[in-house]
Amino acid sequence: MNQNMLTVSQLNRYVKSLLEENPLLQEVYVKGEVSNFVRHLKSGHCYFTLKDRDAAVKCVMFKGNAQFLRFTPEDGLSVLVRGSVSLYERDGSFQLYVTDMQPEGIGALALAYEQLKRRLAAEGLFDPGHKRPIPAFPARIGVVTSLSGAALKDIVNVLSRRYPIGTLVVADAVVQGREAAPSIVAGIREMNRQRACDVLIVGRGGGSLEDLWAFNEEAVVRAVYESAIPVISAVGHEVDFALCDFAADLRAPTPSAAAELASPSVEQLILQQTALKSALYRYTIDGLEARQSRFGLLLEEFSRVSPEKTLEQNRQELKNLVELAMESTGKKLDDMQRDLHKYAALLDSYSPLKVVARGYSITLKDGDILRDPGEASPGDIITTKLAGGELASQVLAKKGEIPS
Structure with a gap:
């Protein structure tokens, strides 16, 4: 019996070797529900339990693999994990060492998109009240995109046709892959630091969800939201929205559309100018005619109430009154004279001399x-x-x- 005696360490080490030497256990796929999920902030490692109705297994996902997760694992989420089976010697724990994890029934990117969208919306990054108007006549139009991409060519074509008087400022950026998000963020921040433009287009041409994923990264969304320069997002897909579309001041379905939204049309400006000139001329003529008519009415009114005419009217009225008074007085004098003659005759008839x-x-x-x-x-x-x-x-x- 003594010949078969093992220490605890020896036992655990032996069992661990058996597990790790079994090729069937070095790459296994296991489906289950996440429980007790914890991500250590300091180490970056993730610890959780994967369970089904009848059993459970402890799992660990080290930082080197966890940093590439597109989504955030949550308790109750059904997932499919890939990993290897081993034993944690210190406490004899049977564990599944996870190297990759995908949500079941929905793609990891789609889940990550929805999770981040909910969180950023709750923080207010998509608040309509934060959005600013796009300048009507920008002197400088900035673009953060790849110098070699089709998006920049489309933007240049549109601006050269619509707004050749504007200045185009470009910040070259990686727009696909692991380096894309930090490169785009750097371009946005540099444009803001230099105040290089009046409006900023951030985007790229079309592609798959994987290709466009950089514009769903949290760092890019926050950079768009924090930009002091109004941002037009242009992530070349007409139907789907990237998260930076929600944070931008204006969303364009394509880079070409973004260029049109960022610039006025010179042809339209000429037409508007012609229309404004015509309207201004008509307004001026109508105004002059109205004022001329009003002036005529005022002259007519003034002629009725002018001091000269009033004085003449008063003079005529006075003359009429004098004539009326003289006529009345003359008539009165005539009446009095007749009465005097009558009374004189009467008195004369009674005069002693007559007697x-x-x-x-x-x-x-x-x-x-x-x-x-x-x-x-x-x-x-x-x-x-x-x-x-x-x-x-x-x-x-x-x-x-x-x-x-």
């Missing part, structure tokens, strides 16, 4: 008319007025007292 002329006389005493004999006494001197003159007499006696 005397008819054979009567007037007797006065001391200048007063004698109306009664009792007013005179014998010896008084009285005056008698006749038609032909006056007689002075002395009263000898009153009636009834005359001596015989």
Whole structure:
């Protein structure tokens, strides 16, 4: 029995060697559900359990392989893993050392896309309120893309036709593969650092999801969002959206479309200028005609209320009043003259002189008319007025007292 005795270390080492020397266990594919997933921030290693309804196995994925995962493993996610079986000698744990992992039923890229999209949207990177307008007349148009790609040729063709007065500034970038994301980020940041343009096109020509994946990388999306220069994304696919499309200020389906969105058309500008000139001319003429008509009305109104005309009207009114007053006064004088003649005739008819002329006389005493004999006494001197003159007499006696 002593000949078969092993230490724990020897046992674990022996079992480990058996597992690792078995070719069937050096590349196995296992399907199961992820549980207890943990990624160590310091080491970058991933630890989790893969399970089905009846069993479970511990798994480890080292940083060297985990860094290439397109998605983030989550508890409850069904996956297909590839790896090798071995034993962790220290505690005798049977483990599956995972070298690759794919989500079951959906591609890793599609899952990674949805996961990152949800997370960045929750952070507000796709908020419409953050988007800025594209300048109408940019002096400099920037492009972050490959100098050798078809996208740049398309952009140059469009701009040379539509907007030859604009200046094109290009930042050469890798747009496919592992180096693409950091290269694109560097191009965006350099354009911003130098303030090299007024609007920035970021993109490439068409391709598969794998080819275009750099524009779904978190670093690229954040660089687009953080750009101080308005960004037009142009990741050559008309139907699908890259994540940087959501973060950009404007999304174009193709690089050619992006060039059109970034530039005004000179031909259109000429047509607009002609239309504006015509409208301005018509507006000016209409304005002058309206003002001329208004001026005529004001002149007419002024002529009705001008001081000269008002003074003339007042002068005429005064003249009419004077004439009316004179006419009225003359009529009044004529009426008064007629009344005067009438009253004079009436008075004349009652005049003592008229009475005397008819054979009567007037007797006065001391200048007063004698109306009664009792007013005179014998010896008084009285005056008698006749038609032909006056007689002075002395009263000898009153009636009834005359001596015989």
